[in-house]
Amino acid sequence: MSLKFAILAALTERSSTGLELARRFDRSIGYFWSASHQQIYRELERLREAGLVSTVSRPGPPERGQPKEFEILPAGTSALMAWTINQDDPAPMREALFVKVRAAAALGNPGVEAAVTHDRQIHAQILSRYEEIDRRDFQDRDLDAQGRMQRLVLQAGIDLERTRIQWCDAVLTELRSQQQPNHEADASST
């Protein structure tokens, strides 16, 4: 339901072809809404049928294999503007790693450490990319209102990644303390 608006938002910032959009969804936009090129092509076609975007006119009919540039139409801007003030409920949580850790706790399976370590590593990579973007685009600059708001969105990603990494560290500490039980309580089976 939101892919439609993520595309409209992207086209508001800059007109693009389908593949350019797909690349932008692999970078900046994809940091808060991910989408594959198949999804993007299909959704662009729907948006065109709905009159919210149009292809920038080029000489000759559009053909397969040829880049097709899309731009947002006034109706698209209106639809996007209306959506940004919608009070939708947040999406329900689905975090596989939390399921894994809870299942491992029930099963007494210390091997879950591998899954947590991997998750930590991936999130550390993502955090590095965010921090680099922050340095490159926002730090040590005079930002206008739009710039400050864009930075806040990036900051949301940074905050989430840092929270996640710290949590992974806490789980890893607990797992390791279970492997070397120095607790007075836990001396069950010799």
Place this chain on the structure above:
Amino acid sequence: MSLKFAILAALTERSSTGLELARRFDRSIGYFWSASHQQIYRELERLREAGLVSTVSRPGPPERGQPKEFEILPAGTSALMAWTINQDDPAPMREALFVKVRAAAALGNPGVEAAVTHDRQIHAQILSRYEEIDRRDFQDRDLDAQGRMQRLVLQAGIDLERTRIQWCDAVLTELRSQQQPNHEADASST
């Protein structure tokens, strides 16, 4: 892909009927993996066909309208154990609120405040529920290894909600400062 294992994890902790599972997914389990009763019934049937769970035998054939209790089989426990050590990549992010704020920044639409305020309110409610569970089940108790790990999973939810709420507050502060521009730089249109 993970619903299957979320159900196996739930059945590891306790055998349940479909509706009992649905209720548990509305409470504790749903705090990290949400699922509707329709999804759960469909998945339970698949798990039964795959030989990972079985219905607890009762006198007479199972009929519609009659509760049907499921328990995990050894094959189910093995499958769950194997999955908990999988090094899967985390799910791509899809956060509609971040798209809204970024779109509103591009459009210069202060009305997005309504969406942020609503999001903050919902997440504050969720945080309250988590904190109550923490008080009721974990605080002021001597926890064993499993208990400490269960608490860490709940802590993940608490951390995420707090991070989200703080971020919403930062966005609201920025939005309000834009409505009353006391900045020396931003005095463009009188």
Place this chain on the structure above:
DNA sequence: GTGTACATGTAAATCGTTACATGATTCC
């Protein structure tokens, strides 16, 4: 003229949401 990158698209399968259907039990 062949391979590689660019570019747009199709198809099938799975997952998730929404609305509805069917039957049993209990309370009044």
Place this chain on the structure above:
DNA sequence: GGAATCATGTAACGATTTACATGTACAC
């Protein structure tokens, strides 16, 4: 016997993923 609740499902649709298909441009 009627309403409310418990309980198990079906159906249709939309969103997402994965694999594949088709065509152009350009370097070698």
